[in-house]
Amino acid sequence: MIILKNDDEIEMMRISGRVTGSILYELRELIRPGISTMDIDRYTEGRIRSEGMIPSFKGYNDYPASACVSVNHEIVHGIPDEDRILEEGDIVSVDIGATYDGWVSDAARTYPVGNVSEEARRIIEVCRASFFGCLRYCIEGCRLTDIGHSIQRRAESAGYSVVRDFVGHGIGRDMHEDPQIKNYGPPGKGPQLLRGMALAIEPMINEGDYETEVLANNWTAVTSDGKLSAHYENTVIITGGEPEVITLDERDERGA
Numbered sequence: 001m002i003i004l005k006n007d008d009e010i011e012m013m014r015i016s017g018r019v020t021g022s023i024l025y026e027l028r029e030l031i032r033p034g035i036s037t038m039d040i041d042r043y044t045e046g047r048i049r050s051e052g053m054i055p056s057f058k059g060y061n062d063y064p065a066s067a068c069v070s071v072n073h074e075i076v077h078g079i080p081d082e083d084r085i086l087e088e089g090d091i092v093s094v095d096i097g098a099t100y101d102g103w104v105s106d107a108a109r110t111y112p113v114g115n116v117s118e119e120a121r122r123i124i125e126v127c128r129a130s131f132f133g134c135l136r137y138c139i140e141g142c143r144l145t146d147i148g149h150s151i152q153r154r155a156e157s158a159g160y161s162v163v164r165d166f167v168g169h170g171i172g173r174d175m176h177e178d179p180q181i182k183n184y185g186p187p188g189k190g191p192q193l194l195r196g197m198a199l200a201i202e203p204m205i206n207e208g209d210y211e212t213e214v215l216a217n218n219w220t221a222v223t224s225d226g227k228l229s230a231h232y233e234n235t236v237i238i239t240g241g242e243p244e245v246i247t248l249d250e251r252d253e254r255g256a
Contacts (some may be wrong), residue, residue: 017246056097202233
């Protein structure tokens with residue numbers, strides 16, 4: 001069942017979303033060669049708690065950290081590790097969420113670590129652009145699969161594949177609510193978008209094939225062929241007009 005949010009509930013989500021977006025913007029300065037993925041987690045948890053909020057991920061289905069930190073061929077759900085040191089040329093995806101008075105926000109970015117290859121920089125940018133491109137379909141009257149179709153078209157036209165095994169989702173009092181939002185598929189299918197829907201839209205695209213594997217820790221998903229993957233996510237509110245991206249920091253770049 002898709003749960004529509006009223007104006008008061010959306011305002012609570014905005015408060016949470018501003019913190020999530022702000023942290024992701026700040027991580028651009030923290031992430032550099034020589035830091036560990038655990039350093040990213042510690043910073044994230046400290047910032048969330050400093051705002052009087054709760055890290056949404058920590059303890060969720062027994063997940064052990066406040067941030068998912070995934071490096072290079074890791075797609076999502078990478079577990080932070082003191083011994084995992086970022087190196088020049090890596091790319092790192094960070095997925096975080098904050099909960100304010102029971103209301104959850106969820107967002108992710110992929111960052112270059114120092115100087116990266118042109119191909120690494122390009123997959124980051126195409127993933128980001130695939131998110132912003134789909135916003136034109138995040139309006140009342142469009143269908144749910146219009147979102148995923150737009151993402152797939154943008155990613156595949158640039159030569160990338162779209163992950164099938166992990167998808168976006170509704171969000172609100174729970175981290176994962178209906179509906180599931182595939183990043184691929186035909187347009188014009190599924191529920192009609194309505195004012196008050198809150199959606200975590202999260203393109204995940206791969207340099208090679210879309211096939212995935214999950215590591216022995218039962219969390220970290222990786223590309224089966226070992227090639228790069230990028231992830232970009234925001235929490236989006238469907239309004240009576242243009243969609244509202246509540247986890248995009250006001251200092252961050254906007255548009256496709």
